[in-house]
Amino acid sequence: MPDTPDIPDSLRENLYVAVEALVEHDGLLVALDFDGTLAAIENRPEDATIPGPAREAIVALAAEPNVEVAVVSGRELADVRERVGVPDISYAGNHGLEIHADEYEVHPTASEAEETIAHLCDLLAHQLADVDGVIVENKGVTATVHYRLVADDAVPTVVNAVETLATPRDDVRLTTGKNVLELRPAVEWDKGEAVRELYDRLVPDDRQWLPVYVGDDTTDEAAFSLLDDRGLGVKVGDDPGTEAPYRVADPEAVRAILSWLSEYGVEFLQTDHHAVPVGGA
Template identity: 30%
Template sequence: MIKRNLAKLMHTMGFQISHSNNQMKVKPFNGPENEDDDDNGTNGNLTFVNPPDVAAYASWLVKHPSALNMFDSITKEAKGKRVVVFLDYDGTLSPIVEDPDKAFMSAEMRMAVREVAKYFPTSIISGRSREKVKEFVQLNNVYYGGSHGLDILAPPRAVKSFDKKGNEVAFQPAKSYLPAIQEISIELEDTIREIQGARLEDNKFCISVHYRQVPPQDHEILKEKVKSLVENRPEFRVTEGKMVLEVRPSIPWNKGDALNYLLDTLGFSNAEDVLPLYIGDDRTDEDAFKVIAGRREGFPIIVSSIPKDTVAWYSLRDPSEVLAFLLRLAKWKKSETSFFK
C-alpha cells in the first residue's frame, strides 16, 4: 500500500520511478537495533535480530507520532511561514548498509531532495566528510555540512566567502586543528593495524574508527587503544556511536550549532516566521532536535523503526517514509505557490 501510494504521489509530481539502477545493489544492514545508528552508515557482518516489539513501538508513537500521519497538522502550522529544511544522510536519505562506500542515495530520493530544495532552503548535515556527502547526493542547490557541521559550504545561489584568489571558502570552526587531526590519523592507523576488521575513515575534521567486523572479544581492546592515544590530547575527545569510535576536536560545536549557523547565514536567525525542519536518525542529530525544541517552533523528526530516547516531536520509520514525506512536502508547497500566482 505504501509503495502504491508513493508511486501515485511521484506520478502526480511528474516523476517516474525507475525500477532499475545503474548503481550496485546494496544489502540493507539488519544489525542489532538496540543501539543507536552511527552517522557514517558503516556496517559489518549481518546479524539476526529479534522481531520488533510492536506494542512498545506503538506506545512510543503516541509520544512521537508519524510525521506522515501528522502531515496536515504540520503544513497547517507552516502555512504563511518560512520552512528551512535540514537533513541527515546515512539512515535518513540512504539506508544503513554493510559497506559505507555503497550507501547510495536512490534516484527517487535525489529527485525528492532536489524538488524540496526548489521551495525551501535545504541543508544536509552529516558525520561524513563534506566532499563524500556531496559525492553521494550530487545536487548543487543545497548546503553541505560535513564532520557533524564542522565543514559547511553554501550552494551557488547563496552569499559566499572567497579568498584572495577567488576560491570558495567553507566555514570551518576547527580549521586550526587539521594538522593535529592528520597526525592522530596516522597514529591511529598504526594503532589499529593489528586488530582484525578495524577500519579507519578520515572525515577531515573527525576520524572514525569502525569495528563492526572486529571479533567481539577485541572490541574493548580496540576502544582502549583509541582512547589511550587521545587521552593526553585535551584538545580532542572520543565519542561513541553504533560500532564506531570518533575522534573529534573538543570545541563546543555540534549539529545544533551548525543549524543555528545556517539559519544565521540565511538571514533567519532573528526571524519570527521561520520554522526549521530537521530529519535525522542518529544520536548526533539530537543536538539539532534540542535547538528546535528550545525555539518551541519547528519540526524535529527522528527516523527510527524502534523506540528510542529522543527529544524529537515526530517520527518516520525509515528512508522510504522520509522519501514519502519529502515528496508530500514539495507537492504541498508547489500547490500553495501555484494558488497564489
C-alpha cells in the same frame, strides 16, 4: 487535499501538526542527515548511496520558492556533497565544522586541528592493524573509527585504543555514534550549531521560516534539542531516548516526507488559517 497514500503512517497520524506549523510560517528550511536518513547505513562508509527517488525528491523540494534544503552530515563535506549529487542546496560536513551555503567555510579551530587529527589516525591505524574489520577514516578536521565489521570480542580492543589515545588530550574530544567512535577538535560545535548557522545564513532576516530536521543517530540529537518547539524534529528508526517528537521507520519514509512537502506541504506556507479545511490535511 488529494489523497496521498505514499506518506508513512507516522506522518499521516501527525499531519495536522505539520500543516499547522507550515501555515504559521512563510518559508521552510529542511535539514537532513545522510547515513541512515537519506541513504541506508552500509558496513563500509564508501558503499553508501542515495537512491534516485530520494535525490529527485530533494531536487523538487529545493526548487520550491521560500524553501531551502541542507544536508548535515558527519562525513567530510566534499564526500557527502558528491554522494548527494545536488549542487543547488547547502551542505554541512564534519558535523557542521565545514559549511557550504553560498560559499565554503571551515571552523578556524577545526582547521588548526587537521595535523593533530592526521597524527592520531596514523597512530590508531598502526595500533589496530591486527583487528579485522576496523576502519580508521581521516576526514580532515575530524576522524571516525568504524567497528561495525569488527567481531564482538574485539570491539573492546578498538574502544580501549581510541579512549586511551583521546581521553588524556585537551585538544580533542571523543564522541560516539552507531558503531563508530569519533575524534573531533575540542570546540563546542555540533549538528545543532550547524543548523542554527544554516538558518542564520539562509533565512532572510525579516522572515519566519519553519526549520525541520531529520536524522537517525545520536549525533542528530543536538539538532533535535535545538529545534525544541520552534521546529519539527523527525527521528529515523526505533532507537530509544530521542529528543525528536516524531518518528519514521527508514530512508524510504524520509523520501516520502520530502515528496509530500514538495507536492502538498509547501502549499500551506503563508496560508490563511480559515482557508485550511478541517480534516483537509
